[in-house]
Amino acid sequence: MQGFEAFKLNKQLLSAIEALGYQSPTPIQQEAIPLVLAGHDVIGIAQTGTGKTAAYVLPLLMKVKYAQGVHPRALILAPTRELAVQIGDAITGFTQFCDLRHTVIYGGTGAKPQIEALQAGIDILVATPGRLMDLYLKGEVYLREIKTLILDEADKMMDMGFMPQIRRVLEIIPTKRQNLLFSATMSEKVIQLSEEFLEFPARVEVTPQATAAETVSQSLYHLPNLRTKIDCLSYLLSDEERFNRVIVFTRRRQIAEDVYRFLLRKLGEDAVRVIHANKGQNTRLNAFEDFRAGNIRVLVATDVAARGIDVSMVSHVINFDVPLVYEDYVHRIGRTGRADQRGEAITFVTMAEEYHIQKIEKLIKTKIPVAQLPAAVEVYPTPFAERQAMLREIDNQRKREDPAFQGAFHEKKRFPPKQTKKTAEQQKNKAKRRRR
Numbered sequence: 115m116q117g118f119e120a121f122k123l124n125k126q127l128l129s130a131i132e133a134l135g136y137q138s139p140t141p142i143q144q145e146a147i148p149l150v151l152a153g154h155d156v157i158g159i160a161q162t163g164t165g166k167t168a169a170y171v172l173p174l175l176m177k178v179k180y181a182q183g184v185h186p187r188a189l190i191l192a193p194t195r196e197l198a199v200q201i202g203d204a205i206t207g208f209t210q211f212c213d214l215r216h217t218v219i220y221g222g223t224g225a226k227p228q229i230e231a232l233q234a235g236i237d238i239l240v241a242t243p244g245r246l247m248d249l250y251l252k253g254e255v256y257l258r259e260i261k262t263l264i265l266d267e268a269d270k271m272m273d274m275g276f277m278p279q280i281r282r283v284l285e286i287i288p289t290k291r292q293n294l295l296f297s298a299t300m301s302e303k304v305i306q307l308s309e310e311f312l313e314f315p316a317r318v319e320v321t322p323q324a325t326a327a328e329t330v331s332q333s334l335y336h337l338p339n340l341r342t343k344i345d346c347l348s349y350l351l352s353d354e355e356r357f358n359r360v361i362v363f364t365r366r367r368q369i370a371e372d373v374y375r376f377l378l379r380k381l382g383e384d385a386v387r388v389i390h391a392n393k394g395q396n397t398r399l400n401a402f403e404d405f406r407a408g409n410i411r412v413l414v415a416t417d418v419a420a421r422g423i424d425v426s427m428v429s430h431v432i433n434f435d436v437p438l439v440y441e442d443y444v445h446r447i448g449r450t451g452r453a454d455q456r457g458e459a460i461t462f463v464t465m466a467e468e469y470h471i472q473k474i475e476k477l478i479k480t481k482i483p484v485a486q487l488p489a490a491v492e493v494y495p496t497p498f499a500e501r502q503a504m505l506r507e508i509d510n511q512r513k514r515e516d517p518a519f520q521g522a523f524h525e526k527k528r529f530p531p532k533q534t535k536k537t538a539e540q541q542k543n544k545a546k547r548r549r550r
Contacts, residue, residue, distance in 0.1 A: 121147050126211040140165035141320040147173050155315040158296040163452035166296045167204045181213045186239035188262040193271040195220040201240050221245040222395035229254045243279040260287040268295040269304045299441040329451035333485040334461040339496040343462045346491045358429050362414045363446045365435035374414045390416040417442050433461040436470045443474045466504035469511040
């Protein structure tokens with residue numbers, strides 16, 4: 115296939131594709147677009163950064179064709195606000211030469227502007243499940259004209275507990291519709307859940323599930339503790355030419371804040387931002403836009419952003435913590451090496467995280483190379499409390515693998531209290547009375 119003309123898209127879409135600089139369709143686009151145009155239900159699985167959004171947006175725009183009526187005819191559900199905004203931006207780019215209308219609704223911000231956009235009339239609605247149901251129950255969203263339902267990052271939505279809300283959406287939209295599911299990973303559990311609303315779906319899997327893009331080189335550093343992780347991060351980021359646009363992923367919000375404050379002191383407020391679930395929506399979007407525009411060099415984020423950042427030319431992803439949801443590793447490192455660009459993913463691993471790395475390697479079917487720690491990185495002694503916490507975690511890991519394992523931190527046996535001279539005399543007198 116030489117270009118997008120082979121899909122027989124209309125002139126307006128082809129002009130938008132040319133204006134956006136797309137040269138030729140990616141493998142997921144080559145296989146999925148004809149199936150979607152033909153009206154099939156589709157499960158699409160491909161690595162992050164391979165063009166999944168365009169794989170369903172382009173045929174959707176061909177099917178919706180032109181602005182019509184007031185109520186949406188297509189619904190796209192996304193698990194996070196960042197991803198919903200990203201999808202909205204993609205639709206804006208592809209509809210620049212046509213009159214199709216769309217809007218994005220999500221929580222964490224005022225609903226009034228979103229309600230006004232809905233009342234003005236739209237053709238395509240992009241939403242997070244929570245805000246969608248809130249506005250539906252208030253009577254602000256009419257969904258009886260939906261002809262196409264799309265779940266982007268379907269596995270993440272189900273992992274995040276959105277399935278009850280998705281089932282409620284399925285109850286209120288027409289049963290006669292086209293359904294599309296797209297994700298970088300698709301577990302068997304998700305396949306089983308998808309059977310509830312997909313009819314004889316065509317499965318498009320251009321690469322094996324949960325595999326990293328070939329454009330991303332992976333490596334890991336074995337580090338003993340948090341302080342050494344901080345020193346290693348500082349050393350890596352000191353090379354501004356090589357580490358010119360970096361995302362640092364952490365497991366928890368507090369760690370993200372701690373890393374951000376350290377980098378703020380070291381790099382200055384013009385170089386770093388942080389986003390996590392406790393940040394306000396405007397703060398998160400502004401930080402994301404600053405990173406996308408190249409105004410800042412480092413973005414610190416929790417996994418809330420792992421699937422919502424579509425930024426080209428990200429030089430490095432640094433996993434400050436190993437993710438506990440192993441599929442998230444694929445999505446994290448997929449933030450670099452996008453659109454055929456080269457990228458590098460570096461992971462910091464403590465002894466308590468080696469267990470999770472082994473699981474991730476089994477999932478991605480790849481052994482992650484171990485890099486030699488640079489001599490300039492100072493290895494600090496591990497504080498007693500941190501070491502004890504890691505040992506307890508290792509015990510818990512071994513118990514998960516072997517329920518019979520007791521471990522170093524199992525409850526100690528209770529021995530009877532030592533007898534005093536007085537209690538011994540009392541027991542001796544009791545024995546004499548019994549013999550009488």
